[in-house]
Amino acid sequence: xxxxxxxxxxxxxxxxxQSILAAILCIIIxxxxxYIALLIINPKGATEAIITILKNYFTYxxxxxxxxxxxxxxxKAAPLLMCALxxxxxxxxxxxxxxxxxxxxxxxxxxxxxxxxxxxxxxxCLLAALIAGGVFGIIVGLLKSYLNVNEVISGIMLNWIGxxxxxxxxxxxKETASPYTVQVAxxxxxxxxxxxxxxxxxxxxxxxxxxxxxxxxxxILIKVILSKTVFGYEIKATGMAKxxxxxxxxxxxxxxxxxxxxxxxxxxxxxxxxxxxxxEQWSVTQSSVPSMGFNGIAATFLGGLDPIGxxxxxxxxxxxxxxxxxxxxxxxxxQISDFISAIIIYLCGFVLFFKLYLNNYLRNxxxxxxxxxxxxxx
Amino acid sequence: xxxLIQYTLLFASVLILVAxxxxxxxxxxxxxxxxxxxxxxxxLGGALTLKYISPSTPAILIVLAVILAxxxxxxxYSVLLAVACINLKADQTLVGTALNMLAAAAATVIVKSINxxxxxxxxxxxxxxxxxxxxxxxxxxxxxxNWFMLVALIALILAYVVLYKTRFxxxxxxxxxxxQAADSVGINVYTMRWAGVLISGMLAGIGGIVYITAGVxxxxxxxxxxxxxxxxLAVMIFGQWKPINIGLAAILFGFxxxxxxxxxxxxxxxxxxxxxxxxxMMPYIISLIxxxxxxxxxxxxxxxxxxxxxxxx
Numbered sequence: 158x159x160x161x162x163x164x165x166x167x168x169x170x171x172x173x174x175q176s177i178l179a180a181i182l183c184i185i186i187x188x189x190x191x192y193i194a195l196l197i198i199n200p201k202g203a204t205e206a207i208i209t210i211l212k213n214y215f216t217y218x219x220x221x222x223x224x225x226x227x228x229x230x231x232x233k234a235a236p237l238l239m240c241a242l243x244x245x246x247x248x249x250x251x252x253x254x255x256x257x258x259x260x261x262x263x264x265x266x267x268x269x270x271x272x273x274x275x276x277x278x279x280x281x282c283l284l285a286a287l288i289a290g291g292v293f294g295i296i297v298g299l300l301k302s303y304l305n306v307n308e309v310i311s312g313i314m315l316n317w318i319g320x321x322x323x324x325x326x327x328x329x330x331k332e333t334a335s336p337y338t339v340q341v342a343x344x345x346x347x348x349x350x351x352x353x354x355x356x357x358x359x360x361x362x363x364x365x366x367x368x369x370x371x372x373x374x375x376x377i378l379i380k381v382i383l384s385k386t387v388f389g390y391e392i393k394a395t396g397m398a399k400x401x402x403x404x405x406x407x408x409x410x411x412x413x414x415x416x417x418x419x420x421x422x423x424x425x426x427x428x429x430x431x432x433x434x435x436x437e438q439w440s441v442t443q444s445s446v447p448s449m450g451f452n453g454i455a456a457t458f459l460g461g462l463d464p465i466g467x468x469x470x471x472x473x474x475x476x477x478x479x480x481x482x483x484x485x486x487x488x489x490x491x492q493i494s495d496f497i498s499a500i501i502i503y504l505c506g507f508v509l510f511f512k513l514y515l516n517n518y519l520r521n522x523x524x525x526x527x528x529x530x531x532x533x534x535x
Numbered sequence: 536x537x538x539l540i541q542y543t544l545l546f547a548s549v550l551i552l553v554a555x556x557x558x559x560x561x562x563x564x565x566x567x568x569x570x571x572x573x574x575x576x577x578x579l580g581g582a583l584t585l586k587y588i589s590p591s592t593p594a595i596l597i598v599l600a601v602i603l604a605x606x607x608x609x610x611x612y613s614v615l616l617a618v619a620c621i622n623l624k625a626d627q628t629l630v631g632t633a634l635n636m637l638a639a640a641a642a643t644v645i646v647k648s649i650n651x652x653x654x655x656x657x658x659x660x661x662x663x664x665x666x667x668x669x670x671x672x673x674x675x676x677x678x679x680x681n682w683f684m685l686v687a688l689i690a691l692i693l694a695y696v697v698l699y700k701t702r703f704x705x706x707x708x709x710x711x712x713x714x715q716a717a718d719s720v721g722i723n724v725y726t727m728r729w730a731g732v733l734i735s736g737m738l739a740g741i742g743g744i745v746y747i748t749a750g751v752x753x754x755x756x757x758x759x760x761x762x763x764x765x766x767x768l769a770v771m772i773f774g775q776w777k778p779i780n781i782g783l784a785a786i787l788f789g790f791x792x793x794x795x796x797x798x799x800x801x802x803x804x805x806x807x808x809x810x811x812x813x814x815x816m817m818p819y820i821i822s823l824i825x826x827x828x829x830x831x832x833x834x835x836x837x838x839x840x841x842x843x844x845x846x847x848x
Contacts, residue, residue: 194644198644198648199648253628253629253632255632300823300826300827300830304826304827304828304830304831305830305831305833306823306826306827306830307772307826307830309568309628309632309765310765310768310769310772310822310826311823311826313762313765314762314765314769314819314820314822314823314826315819315823316762317761317762317815317816317819318816318819318820318823321812321813321815321816322812322816324812325810325812325813444758444761445757445758445759445761451632451636454629454632454633454636455636458629486658487651487655487656487658488651488655489648490643490644490647490648490651490658492640492643492644492647492757493640493644495636495639495640495643496637496640496641496644498636498640499633499636499637499639499640499641500637502629502632502633502636502637503615503619503630503633503634503637505629505633506619506623506625506626506629506630506633507619507623507625509624509625509626510623510624510625
């Protein structure tokens with residue numbers, strides 16, 4: 158009896174288990190609040206609507222169609238994962254990279270300009286996106302480390318600067334009749350990411366490319382860098398105690414700038430992963446920053462700030478976002494999915510509190526159990 | 536030219552209101568990055584009031600009702616920030632960001648649902664209030680005086696008096712500088728921080744409705760308030776957390792924001808043939824430059840952003 162109690166305790170005390178528990182709790186409460194919102198809008202179809210969001214592509218009756226649309230969800234989950242990793246990597250160094258949205262925009266601009274205007278092959282476009290995103294990150298890093306500018310505010314400013322710059326840059330390669338940039342496939346097929354036969358797994362969904370496995374590989378790479386290398390250690394040390402890191406000889410200014418370069422590059426590559434698959438076209442008249450970078454915040458915190466956890470969290474966030482688009486548009490706004498994601502992020506703010514509470518509870522119970530045992534002996 | 540002055544004053548009013556909101560919150564020790572979201576919620580409350588109030592109501596009552604609605608929505612929404620950041624000691628940056636996203640999504644969902652309930656074919660995210668909106672302005676010659684300009688001026692004076700001349704204001708600032716010291720002389724730090732955040736909700740809420748009614752066209756709630764909450768934070772930093780300086784900084788930023796609305800009306804600017812995107816970018820570029828020059832010697836409240844824990848030293 159006592160031993161099973163102890164094993165249960167130590168199971169719950171594991172940080173990974175706690176993170177997963179917290180994430181599941183956030184998801185359940187988030188979905189519940191979303192369900193209430195649906196009930197308020199229209200009580201009749203609410204249950205069906207929340208099921209539609211959760212089912213996403215499973216609404217298709219045949220397996221082939223479901224696989225195809227699973228492919229579409231994955232195509233968008235890959236850039237989301239990259240943005241989430243960007244935010245996460247910077248967060249480890251104590252930096253809140255809300256500028257990931259703008260770095261993503263810069264990457265999209267560079268990739269599409271390279272593909273459509275300069276007619277470059279995909280690998281060069283990908284590299285251009287990496288550099289563009291990275292440069293946006295470096296600006297934030299320089300401002301932060303040398304001029305003490307809050308990275309959140311400078312990041313937001315750069316999001317808007319990036320948006321308008323990219324709109325201007327790409328207005329030369331838009332379709333004549335619409336505000337969208339021309340199809341990559343129709344102008345420069347060499348700029349499309351290779352699929353290496355992956356599309357066959359998803360009922361020949363031509364948008365499924367190497368972007369998906371690459372994003373997962375990057376997540377694993379980030380995990381290794383953070384947990385096994387000196388550089389990763391320095392980044393985490395800078396995040397935990399900046400002055401201590403500086404005192405022990407780490408170049409904290411340099412680390413901040415490099416971290417933001419990597420963060421920016423990750424978000425930039427994420428944009429290339431989406432736009433070089435041909436799945437989406439850029440609208441040069443858009444007046445709001447794409448939500449991909451912001452959803453990345455949801456994914457990264459839901460994933461418990463762990464790269465592997467973030468893979469699953471990114472998939473989940475994209476799953477419900479895609480699911481939202483299947484709602485009956487005349488009854489429910491598809492933004493209900495964004496609403497659920499936002500609730501989930503808000504709840505993630507309580508995760509630390511939740512862990513503290515859980516640990517206190519476990520400790521108290523253990524002590525009580527110990528007392529009982531000793532009392533029994535006597 | 537009159538148009539330029541009018542828009543400058545109007546956008547400056549928004550920035551003054553929201554930046555003062557940020558100022559109260561930060562002086563109490565809480566970084567309020569959710570200003571943008573609070574603005575959206577205030578805008579929603581105000582816009583819905585404009586939609587449902589009868590156009591025959593006296594103008595002054597419409598103005599007061601709109602302000603009241605914006606204040607209530609802003610304050611209620613800022614409670615979410617206060618609970619999370621003050622009592623549960625959550626990461627203030629994360630919670631602020633979540634509130635911004637939540638407000639944009641929630642406002643869009645609410646407005647769309649209302650529109651769809653009225654007419655299933657109307658899936659837009661705008662609130663119709665063309666008739667009642669006229670109550671907000673008083674034409675003086677070709678200049679359209681907006682009541683909110685007066686509100687911003689009053690808020691500015693009140694903020695100065697409250698912060699520097701009252702017991703409450705001085706105590707509030709003590710909580711942002713050195714909460715342990717404030718606590719040791721019997722000031723309740725949690726109460727003061729709650730007050731700071733709720734005041735910021737009130738001011739940012741009004742700022743939100745001023746912002747969306749500033750332009751000619753109706754506002755799409757899908758786009759939130761386009762980074763204006765963060766521009767206000769830049770104004771606050773440029774103004775070094777002091778009300779009078781904030782007022783001056785707001786006029787400078789308001790001018791650049793106004794330019795993007797009216798540049799086509801100036802022959803010499805139109806002749807330069809600069810794309811509209813450049814003007815749209817201008818306020819953000821200016822604020823980056825300004826921040827770069829002012830942040831290194833900033834006089835930010837010392838304890839801002841650190842959750843207060845009675846037990847720690």
